Amino acid sequence: MGARANPETQRLMIEAILAGASEAQVAAHAKVDVKTVYRARRRDGFIEALREAKRELQGRTRTRLQGLAGPAAAYLGKVFADEEEPTALRIAAARTILEYAQGSIELDDLDERVAELEKPLPPKPLEIAAKATPVDAMKRAG
DSSP, X not given: OOSSOOHHHHHHXXXXXXXXXXXXXXXXXXXXXXXXXXXXXXXXXXXXXXXXXXXXXXXXXXHHHHHHHHXXXXXXXXXXXXXXXXXXXXXXXXXXXXXXXXXXXXXXXXHHHHHHHHSOOOOOHHHHHHHOOHHHHHHHHO
16 A cells, blocks of 8 residues: 555544554454554544544534433432432432532533633733824823
8 A cells, every 4th residue: 555545445444443443453444454554643644534533523422412411410300309219329319410510500600701711802001002192192291
């Protein structure tokens, strides 16, 4: 194989890497020599393609988890409220609810702080003075 894997071979290698395959398994999946896998993993283009594939996978995973959050929270609430459930299970549900509620509050606070930090700053007094004309300076002095 040449210096660069063809797009299909690269796709197959990335697919196997994301599935947790060893280099030998990646090579077998992509029908290439193991040395090709090692060389590809050092190439900037492959590294960036792998990073992008990881970001896409993480994005899909986060979206799926967010979709499950509502039903999971409802289930925790149900376990917590059910007096027939063992006490230890109800306590674990309560602890989980409290931890995530606290984390949610902290994230909301952090969002507000970041939004405040991202607001444009007013010009500094020196910047204002530097932009002033000599006539402006005389008006202030006199």
